[in-house]
Amino acid sequence: MLRVVQISKPNLYMMIKSIFAHSLKFSIFLIISLLSFKNAYSQERTILIKKADQENIIGRQIEVFEDKTAKLSFEQVRKSAIDARFIQSLQTNPNFGVTNSVVWARFTIQNLSNEKLFLEIAEPIIDSLTLYKIDSTKKISISKSGIYTHQNSRQVHTNFYLLDLQLAPQQTCTYYIRFQNSLPMIFPMRVAGLKVFFEDNHSKDLLQGMYLGLMLVMAIFNFFIFWTNRSREYLYYVLYVLSFAAFFSYQKGLSHEFLWGSQLWVNHVTPVFISCVIIFGIMFAEAFLNAPAYYTYSRKVTKIFIILIGVFLTLHIAGMGAISTSLLYFTAFFGFMYVLFLAIYVWLEGSQAALFFLGAWSIMLVSAMIFLLQLANILPSDYFSRNALQVGSALEVVLLSFALAYRINAYRKEKEHAQAESIKQLQENEQIRNRIARDLHDDIGSTLSSIGILSQVVEYQIDRNPTGVRDLIKRINDSSQKVQRALSDIVWTTRHTSENFGELLVKMREFIAEVLEPKFIYHAFKTDDLPDVKLSPSKQYHFYLIFKETVNNIVKYSKAIEVSIEIIEKDNYLIMTIEDDGIGFDEEKIKAGNGLANMRKRAAQMDGTIEISSVPDEGTKTCLKIPL
Numbered sequence: 001m002l003r004v005v006q007i008s009k010p011n012l013y014m015m016i017k018s019i020f021a022h023s024l025k026f027s028i029f030l031i032i033s034l035l036s037f038k039n040a041y042s043q044e045r046t047i048l049i050k051k052a053d054q055e056n057i058i059g060r061q062i063e064v065f066e067d068k069t070a071k072l073s074f075e076q077v078r079k080s081a082i083d084a085r086f087i088q089s090l091q092t093n094p095n096f097g098v099t100n101s102v103v104w105a106r107f108t109i110q111n112l113s114n115e116k117l118f119l120e121i122a123e124p125i126i127d128s129l130t131l132y133k134i135d136s137t138k139k140i141s142i143s144k145s146g147i148y149t150h151q152n153s154r155q156v157h158t159n160f161y162l163l164d165l166q167l168a169p170q171q172t173c174t175y176y177i178r179f180q181n182s183l184p185m186i187f188p189m190r191v192a193g194l195k196v197f198f199e200d201n202h203s204k205d206l207l208q209g210m211y212l213g214l215m216l217v218m219a220i221f222n223f224f225i226f227w228t229n230r231s232r233e234y235l236y237y238v239l240y241v242l243s244f245a246a247f248f249s250y251q252k253g254l255s256h257e258f259l260w261g262s263q264l265w266v267n268h269v270t271p272v273f274i275s276c277v278i279i280f281g282i283m284f285a286e287a288f289l290n291a292p293a294y295y296t297y298s299r300k301v302t303k304i305f306i307i308l309i310g311v312f313l314t315l316h317i318a319g320m321g322a323i324s325t326s327l328l329y330f331t332a333f334f335g336f337m338y339v340l341f342l343a344i345y346v347w348l349e350g351s352q353a354a355l356f357f358l359g360a361w362s363i364m365l366v367s368a369m370i371f372l373l374q375l376a377n378i379l380p381s382d383y384f385s386r387n388a389l390q391v392g393s394a395l396e397v398v399l400l401s402f403a404l405a406y407r408i409n410a411y412r413k414e415k416e417h418a419q420a421e422s423i424k425q426l427q428e429n430e431q432i433r434n435r436i437a438r439d440l441h442d443d444i445g446s447t448l449s450s451i452g453i454l455s456q457v458v459e460y461q462i463d464r465n466p467t468g469v470r471d472l473i474k475r476i477n478d479s480s481q482k483v484q485r486a487l488s489d490i491v492w493t494t495r496h497t498s499e500n501f502g503e504l505l506v507k508m509r510e511f512i513a514e515v516l517e518p519k520f521i522y523h524a525f526k527t528d529d530l531p532d533v534k535l536s537p538s539k540q541y542h543f544y545l546i547f548k549e550t551v552n553n554i555v556k557y558s559k560a561i562e563v564s565i566e567i568i569e570k571d572n573y574l575i576m577t578i579e580d581d582g583i584g585f586d587e588e589k590i591k592a593g594n595g596l597a598n599m600r601k602r603a604a605q606m607d608g609t610i611e612i613s614s615v616p617d618e619g620t621k622t623c624l625k626i627p628l
Contacts, residue, residue, distance in 0.1 A: 045061070045063065045088075045107070045108055046108045046109070046110050046172065047061050047107055047108065047109045047110070047191070048110050048112055049109060049110065049111055049112060049113055049117055049191055050112045050113060051113055052113040052114075052115035052116075052117060052192060052193035052196070053115075053192070053193055053195065053196060054192060054196065055190045055191075055192045055196055055200070056190060056191045056192060057092060057188075057189070057190045058107060058189050058190065058191055059089055059091055059092040059093050059094055059188065059189055060088075060089055060090065060091070060092055061088075061089075061107060062088075062089050062094070062105050062106065062107040062189065063086040063087060063088050063089065063105070063106045063107065064086065064087060064088075064089050064094060064103060064104065064105050064106075065077065065082065065085050065086045065087070065103070065104045065106070066096065066099070066101045066102075066103050066104075067101055067102040067103070067104060068100075068101045070100060070101055070102040070180065072102070074130075074132055074176060074178070077104055077176065078176075086104075086106055089105075091380065091381070092188075092380070092382065093186060093187070093188040093189075093380070093381040093382060094186070094187055094188075094189075095184070095185065095186045095374070095377045095380075095381045096184075096185035096186075096377065097184055097185065097375070097376050097377035098183070098184050098185075098321075098322050098325045098326055098329075098375075098376070099185055099322060100321070100322045101185075102178060102179065102180045103178075103179045103180075103185055103187075104176060104177070104178055104179075105176070105177040105179065105187070105189075106174070106175070106176050106177075107174070107175055108172060108173070108174045108175070109165065109167060109172070109173060109175065109191065110170075110171070110172040111165075111167045111168065111169050111170065111171055111172075112169075112170065113169060113193075114169050115169075115193045116164065116165075116167070116193065116194070117165045117167050117191055117192070117193065118156070118162055118163060118164055118165060118191070118192065118193065118194055118197060119131075119162075119163045119165050119175075119189065119190075119191055120160055120161070120162050120163075120189070120190050120191075120192075120197055121160065121161040121163070121177075121187050121188065121189055122160050122188040122189075122190070123160075123161075123186050123187050123188060124147075124159050124160055124161075124251070124252055124253025124256065125147060125181070125183055125250070125251060125253070126145075126146050126147065126161070126179060126180075126181050126187070127146050127147060127148060127180050127181045127182055127183075128144075128146045128148065128178070128179070128180040128181075129144070129145045129146045129161060129177065129178070129179060130142065130143070130144050130145075130177065130178040131143045131144075131145075131163055131175060131176075131177050132175065132176040132177070132178070133165070133166065133173055133174075133175055134173060134174045134175070134176075135171070135173050136171070136172065136173070141166065143155065143163065145161050145163070147256055147264075147267045148264050148267060149264075150261070150262065150264065151256065151257060151261030151262065152261070152262075156194075157257070158197075158201070158253075158257070159252060159253030159254050159256070159257045160201070160253060162194075162197060165191070181321075182316075182321025182322070182324075182325065183321070183325060184325070184375040184376070184377075186375075186381050186386075188381070208248075208252055208254065211248065211390060211394055212245055212248070212249060212254075214394055214397065214398075215241050215242070215244060215245035215394075215397060216242075216245060218241050218397050218398075218401060219238045219241045219242050219245070221401075222234050222237050222238050222241070222401075222404065223235075223238045225404070225408070226238060229411070231411075232287050233284060233287035233288045233404075233407075234404070236280050236283045236284035236287055236288075237284050237288075237400065237404065239276065239280040239284075240276075240277065240280040240281050240284045241397055243273055243274075243276035243277040243280055244277055244393050244397075246273040246276075247273035247274050247276075247277055248390055248393075250270045250273055255270075268317070271312070271313060271316050271324075271328070272313065274328065274332070275309045275312065275313060275328075278305065278309060278331060278332055278335050279305065279306055279309055281335070281339065282302055282305055282335055282338070282339060283302060285339045285342060285343065285357065285361070286298050286299070286302055286342070288353070288357055288403070288404075288407070289342060289343060289346045289351065289353070289354050289357060290346070290351070291342055291346060294345065294346045294349045294351070295342065295345060295346070298342065301338060305331060305335055305338075308327065308330075308331045309331060311327065312324050312327045312328045312331060315327065329372055329375070329376065332368070332372065333369075333372060336364070336365050336368050336369075337365075339361055340358075340361060340362070340365055343357050343358040343361055344358060352406075353403065353406060353407055353410065356399070356400075356402060356403035356406050357400070357403050359399060360395075360396045360399035360400045360402075360403060361396065363392055363395050363396055363399065364392050364393060364395075364396040366392065367388045367389050367391060367392020367393070367395075368388075368389055368392065370384075370385050370388035370389070371385065371386075371388045371389035371392075373385075374386065374388075431538060451476055451479045451480060451483075455476060499534040499535055499536060499537070500534070501530075501532075501533040501534065501535045501540065501574075502532075502533075504535070504540045504543070504544060505527055505530075505567070507544065508525070508544065508547055509525055511547075511548060511551065512525060512551060512563075512565070515551055515552070515555055516551070516555065516563060519555055521554075521555070521560055521561065521562070521563055522561065522562045522563070523562070523563040523564075523565065524562075524563070524564045524565065525565045526564075526565065526566040526567070527566075527567045527568075529568060530567055530568060530569055531569055533569055533574060533628065534628075535574070535628070538605075539606045539626065542602040542603075542605055542606050543574075543576070543606065543624070543626070545602060546576075546599050546602050546603065546610065546624055547565075547576065547578070547624075549595055549598070549599055550578050550599070550622050551563075551578070553595065554578075554580045554582065554620070557582075557583075557585070558580050558582025558583060558584075558619075558620060559582050559583050560580035560581050560582030560619070561581055561582075562580065562581050563578070563579070563580045564577075564578070564579045564580075565577075565578050569628065572627065572628050573625050573626065573627055573628065574625075574626050574627075574628055575623065575624070575625050576623070576624040577621065577622070577623050577624075578621070578622045579619060579620070579621045579622075580619050580620055581618075581619045582619055582620060583616065583617055584614040584615050584616045584617055584618050584619055584620055585614050585616065585620065586614075586616065596612065603624060603626070606626045607626065607627055608624060608625050608626030608627065609624075609625050610622065610623070610624045610625075611623045611625075
């Protein structure tokens with residue numbers, strides 16, 4: 001059952017009046033609260049400096065505004081419409097990365113100390129920096145600085161920007177700073193007395209001096225090595241190290257302060273330093289790793305990087321700062337990754353020198369990635385990340401010096417090995433000359449003498465014993481063929497200087513075809529599974545003569561029908577086995593022969609062994625075994 005309540009007009013009026021009064025009270029309370037919050041917030045933005053003898057990092061206490069048009073003036077920025085667009089910085093060291101924008105920073109400082117206060121902006125490379133000071137009387141003071149401002153116009157001559165805040169004790173002032181830069185927009189800020197900055201930066205300058213000293217010493221030392229051996233990787237290394245030294249000398253503001261402070265035009269071409277770091281780094285890696293011998297496209301890839309660097313420099317000169325810097329980061333990143341890939345690839349191909357390079361470059365790669373990521377505002381910009389590349393480059397230079405020392409030692413060993421091989425070759429040549437002289441005297445000389453004697457006998461008996469003369473002529477013919485083959489062997493061994501065993505196999509096949517086929521002796525020559533064997537010319541000569549002596553003995557004495565010849569490689573030994581199905585011989589009788597003695601002597605000269613086994617009426621087996 002519903003109950004209907006009637007409200008009279010006076011009661012309705014009183015209810016509306018009560019609701020309106022409560023709403024008015026709530027609105028007044030809300031406005032007062034917002035005003036109180038605004039005043040509290042404004043008071044919180046004021047940076048209180050109580051002690052000037054300690055640093056005050058103000059990165060998180062300032063407000064920033066990014067003018068993407070890069071056209072707003074100071075008067076326009078101060079207007080309420082823009083004023084509301086300032087936001088509190090969330091970074092200890094504000095970092096806007098690569099940008100075409102102008103960045104404004106705003107903060108208020110109250111000096112509760114009894115000393116003068118200075119503002120340090122610890123980023124030496126800023127194109128334009130303008131400080132606007134507004135005191136309690138609304139008076140505006142302006143001071144300008146930057147790398148395109150003469151060094152003498154700075155309030156304090158230092159590689160960083162050290163600005164006098166002109167803030168008297170107990171005074172409060174508001175400051176606006178306008179930043180513009182073609183490189184990454186980073187501006188670490190801290191406030192303190194002058195003594196704090198002097199003592200803190202003094203130790204940092206010492207570290208910078210140690211770094212530059214290390215780089216110069218390494219460059220000079222390796223230049224003298226290059227002057228000695230004229231090896232181009234040392235020249236590329238020297239240029240690489242000097243490029244790093246020049247880049248960090250500029251990046252830390254030392255060059256602008258000490259070298260070309262009055263020649264501001266030089267600052268327009270300083271990107272060539274980091275460009276040279278990338279190019280000479282890749283060229284040094286290519287030369288040190290002997291990359292073209294392992295990766296045929298290495299020279300083309302290097303040319304591509306040189307072209308990209310050329311495009312970067314062109315864009316930079318044309319005033320396209322953000323685009324050119326982004327291209328530089330892209331080129332540097334892929335350049336570092338390419339060298340890492342190249343070092344791993346060459347190492348996997350068997351180069352031990354690449355392992356030394358890989359260790360040094362890995363450290364460099366990690367430090368470069370940290371440095372590039374903080375420039376791109378991906379990692380926080382702090383003292384470690386801003387100096388990571390400098391530390392990594394110093395470590396890399398030291399480790400690469402060890403790698404180059406390894407190369408020097410490797411070159412020395414290669415040279416000693418080459419000299420030893422040359423001496424060995426000269427000794428072998430001397431042995432060949434002695435052998436030729438001995439063969440000409442002993443073998444060919446005696447054979448020619450026998451031919452001369454037989455010719456005289458033929459001349460004496462040609463009329464008296466015509467039948468016997470025929471046999472003598474046959475012997476003369478055999479002897480002349482023997483001389484011909486001996487001369488052919490001598491000429492071949494004299495000209496043959498290759499270690500390719502395959503060429504000797506061809507000559508062996510020709511010999512057995514020439515000797516066995518006329519005698520209708522079937523032969524099998526097996527070398528199917530023989531790998532690519534390398535054998536010195538001297539060993540090939542002895543190997544061939546043992547083979548030749550064995551085959552000649554088979555033709556002369558064995559009365560064989562079949563001959564099997566097999567040459568194999570097993571356990572790093574070269575093994576030749578020759579078997580026939582002839583009449584064989586008594587081993588006790590054959591041991592006294594000169595032929596076997598000569599064969600054993602030749603086998604010993606090759607550090608090998610020869611075994612001959614024979615059974616009468618069952619054939620003969622000869623086995624030669626020499627080490628490879």
